[in-house]
Amino acid sequence: METLYSVTVGILTACSVFLILRGRSFPVVVGITMLSYAVNLFLFSTGRLTIDGAPILGTNDSYADPLPQALVLTAIVIGFAMTAYSIILAVRTRGEVGTDEVSDTDSDAEGKR
């Protein structure tokens, strides 16, 4: 189970990294979002994997580690805020610059300096 979990997280990370390295803003934002999923899964797993042990007192004999869960819960919400911010930034850039390319190598590299 642990092997499967870590391989899955690894693949999720690799796919997100590939997307983040694209040259257009939309795939980059999607990549960031997916990377935050991978990171959340990774952080969550620092509490180890427990099945049928939800940390609700009185329901089980042993409980999953609640601390990483609390951390990841806030991380999910912050991740949403970040996704929202970057996607709006991408839209704004498209509106202002007229292109959704993330690098400015073509357009004004000469004019910069």
Added chain:
Amino acid sequence: MNLLFIIMAPLFGALLPLFLKRTPRTIQTLVTLAIPLAAIIVLLQYAPLTLAGEVPKQFVEWLPALGLNFALRLDGLSLLFVSLILGIGVLIIGYAHYYLSTEDDEGRFYACLLLFMASMLGIVMADNILLMWAFWELTSISSFLLIGYWFHSSDARRGARMALATTGAGGLALLAGLLIIGNIAGSYEFSAVLAAADTIKNHPYYPAALILLLLGAFTKSAQFPFQFWLPHAMAAPTPVSAYLHSATMVKAGIFLLARFHPVMGGTELWLTIVTIVGLITMLVGAYFALLKNDLKGLLAFSTVSHLGLICMLLGIGSEGAVIAALFHIINHACFKAGLFMTAGIIDHESGTRDMRKLQGLMGLMPVTATLAMIVAASMAGIPPFNGFMSKELFLDQAVQQHLFGGLSWFVPILATVGAALSVAYSIRFIHDVFFNGEYKPLPKKPHDPPRMMSAPVALLAVFCIAIGLAPMTMVSGILDSASSAVLAQSVAVKLSLWHGFNLPLLMSFVAVVAGILIYAARDQLFTFNRQFDGQDAKHNFERIVQRVSDAASRLFDRLDTGSLQRYIAFVLISVIVVMLPSLVDISMLTGSKAQQPIDMVSMVGAMVLIIAAFATATMHRNRFVMLMMLSVVGLMVSLSFAHFSAPDLAMTQLVVEVVSIILMILALFFMPQKTARASSGHRVFRDIIIASFIGGIVATLNFAILTSPAETISDFFIANAKTGGGGTNVVNVILVDFRGFDTLGEITVLAIAAAGIHKLLNKLKPFMPSSDVDGRPWHRIKHPLMLTNVANLVLPMAMMVAVYIFLRGHNLPGGGFIAGLIAASAMILQYIANGVDWVKDRFNVNYQSLMSIGVMIAALTGVGSWLFSKPFLTSWFTYLKWPLVGKWEFATALLFDLGVFLTVIGATMMILSNFGKMTTRHRPTYEGN
């Protein structure tokens, strides 16, 4: 009253002249004068102690963890320098009052001057070498401000920058040296360093420490080859030159040599470097002093030369040499400050400092001329003035030393040459300006300055004579204690004007005669030197600076290409490079924890997740499909949380997923639907390699974590959730109670992000497609009937669910975050189904206020605990009997969670409704509708 006052008075007093900007200039000057005078009064209380051989000290703890303390000492060496700094400082302040014109900002000048004075005092009184360094840097900064006082002149700016760059670089070297010394000694307190002198001298790092220390001293004191900055610092107002470049700042390097002489001195290395550098500097400085046409340029190079002389004496380091060095420090301060002030008077009264234009001023300014002749004679080393005596001592030392074995004889000869040049430029200073034919018209008709302006010069001239005639009365006391401090043994100084006929006297005589001859033959010298005119220190310096800055911008251009892809790739490759070796070092990846068996559900879930992730990555060119695949990934992540006993996470992830996918679809409306140009195959290949490595590293780490046994602090939370926080849902209790402060920070971040987005959307003119990607116009029905009806049904139910989830959150999966997101998604559905205007007509809530109220409720709940004298965010709970509901728990944590709830709704709605408005307001109309 204590030692601290001597430094603190000018340090904080520096603010006073700034406050007095609107008062008359005389008051500003008087107030400024009062500050060093007060310090002098305090000093006078301690001086007898020091002269009697004690060392008054003061210790204030500052940063003990760094070994940095505000430790002060007032030994003989400090006393000597403190007296010079304060004494000459007082004269300079008085002089500057007359020198500065009414357009100059006197308050700023005095503030910088006092700041400089405080930092100099700090250097010489510090008993902690790090503290000394801090003040050392402060002198660099304050002298930068003073040299650049007339910042409208480009010469002043360049001179100031050159001085700062040179002395600043030296200061960094000094810091490195001091750190090495302090490390060897085990303490940064000077007394400890002094006690460890032998250890330091025998340490293998001694040469490195010494060279770094000397770099600091030589740059500050303008020793060869760093002498170039001092003449350019002459762009400063003359009082600054008189103060910084005669008595104080350039002497800081000399002070450093003297201070560290008992610690570092006496070794072969010290002897060789310091003596030779001093000797070269003395000759180079004297030669260039003679060539300068500018009065202040002449004085600047002569200062370089005299500093070289002192430096050489400290290099020799015998008892006689140290006494001679310290004596010359006093004498040089007297005559050089006087000469600078004279140059300032001449400049001020005649409008020029150029010796080619000035001549025959004797008749017009007789008082100035007389005073100038006295101080210049002292500089030339003519008896009976004080300069003569220290020069005699110096020549004596030059004769006595045997540093270079069989070649030692060349030192006295070169010393005599230096003395002769010194005589020559002193004569030039006097003869060119005051004699040399009849007066020629100048920009201003010169006359003697107001009496108070020449008073400081007169006082210094009196000192020159008095020290020369009665050296034992005037200076033997302070020289005794200062030399004792430098030599670390008690010394009794014997000084007299007349030593009888001996070799030094003969050398002096030769020097005077040779000096007169050199001056007489100066025209040939000038002609000879004209062939080297192209070599200007300033241009060389500027060229080096320019080259360094060019190289920096070339490097910058190469790094800062404006390509985000390159930056990210660079970061990721660095991660790989750093991580791989440490992963290779791990011998065992698999920990001791046994793996759990794989069940069918997990297997299928993982497969779906992996396939969806690959699909997201590979189908990125068709953006809508990519988004759908992303939502599958998010859903599977949510299910994983549910599977691994994290119901709260699963619920949060699910609703966040819904909201973010809606947001991205909205955004996609303004973006190209497809990626037009594909990356090159080469680039894709590179990215796949990078991505695989990163993924591999993450998987490896995760596997290592998962298979090692867990040690957690969560037992505390589980044990105390019910008793301390009053809830059975431990995750929620952690969020709103144990780690409530984190959550408060987090909702604040959410609110800030929402506000930022609101700002980003302000006046946005997004790119608006008039048709879909295949060229079909938008459908004429904006709000489908089915969706509208379903949405209207869903809203009340969703709200009810939200409230339920919110209320039960403390005990069962749920809570403010999840409830807020559920409510927000139901609202969003209304927007989608009915449009912005429709919703606005019926439900007009200002989401910004909602969000702010949420954050405020959460914060105030925390503050509320103060009312009960409990720490911030202490929660309290009780059980109430409610009608109908029955016994039900009420906790302040619930109030806090309400804040979270409102913030989440407010922020989410603010983001989505603002953005959604963009699509509808500018919605392209269907033709013929």
